[in-house]
Amino acid sequence: MRKVKAAVAGAVIGLAVLLTPAAAQAEDNGNGNSTCDRYEICFRALESHTRFSVNWNFSHSFYYSYGAHSLIRVYNNDHAWSGTLGNKAIGFWNRDSECRVQILDYDTYGYEWFYADLPRDYRGDAGYSMNDAHKRCNRW
């Protein structure tokens, strides 16, 4: 029978295990430019900081789905400060060539749920506060 489990990881580590993306997506940052270009899926983040008022333009872009924005490091415009994209996105631009894009995160009890479905060519600043992952052409 199962015995009481030893605590082996903190909350952040535990979530990181759950949210680890597939290796195929690990290097995805679109075409590598800091702009949001045609055919990319782009996220804009905003974060207040004691030293910087950071309002990243389109902080990170993708060509594929990605399961853990908490693993994406983004920088402010002069690279003086960085942080994780996480679920800080406040703006989205879906320029994908073929797909709608679902914005996903976990509910209170840890089950994945989608918080938005962005059509092609949609650009907006709606604040879907739960946005730690995204999926292209997803069927659920």
Add this chain to the structure above:
Amino acid sequence: MASERWSPSTSERRWARLAAAATAALVAALTATACGGDPPAGLGAVDERNPLAVFLGESLGLIDYAQLKLRNECLAGAGYPQNLETMMDQPVPAFSMFVITPRTFGPTTEQEARRIGFGRDEQAEPSPVVSSDPNYDRAIDSCGGKAWDRLGDDVQDAYYAYFDLGNKISGTLMTTISERLDKSLPAKMLACVRAAGYDADDERQFLKTPRPALLGVPFGTVDPAPDTGWRPARKPGTIEVGPAIPARPYRPTAQESELAVAWLRCREQTTLADQQLTAAISVQKELVAKHETSFVELNPRIRRIAKQATELIGTS
């Protein structure tokens, strides 16, 4: 419909009773807000199992797919077949998770809990098509506009307005459901998993967000995709097609499968599962009533456009 994904069970019958009661309340609420006590024109019958079935997600997905297919056929006619050759072969329903079932909140049988743990299988993704050719860029813009025109007048407005409506609902649906749950449930879940032999490494965090990932058990992964790190070379004048990503299964660890079974039992013992369904139906009812005007205005337009889409591409 997604409601066919689950099989009859005790929880289904219990849920059906909850749904029937909530639907009666919904009908009453909608009737009360309509002029003269008549049901609001255009909203149609309410699905007794899921009030948000009034959201026409399949029609919206069909419209989206039709515009894409018409655009890609136009592109192929202009000498750019890449998109048509790689696009998905069927529509993807929009907001399909609005159809809430017991499965929405996790596995409903011990067999399923063992198989999938806390993960999800990944579905296939079509290739991204990336142009470094300004002629192609102009063609895709032109073909996209023509595709919208073939679907009718003011179609784009209705299409984006309906996505806005869906996103207003999806942005608050699950968070509101969670807010409605009994505040003692996290402590009850913790006591239950402790009785099953597990413990949270951070009790305070677990009581705030009672997630199984906080129970110190290693989780599995989705099988890696065969192609990694693709990035277009961006040679001027070229159109590049990235690798498509195949569907891949999620493979839980043995410990995760075991925990998933215990978690399912605790969800039932603490009434978390029942409360989630009850709250879901109640919140859906409120959201339908809140956005009734938008539904009444947009649903007939979406139905009309979907009919035109079916006639154009032959998909029902």
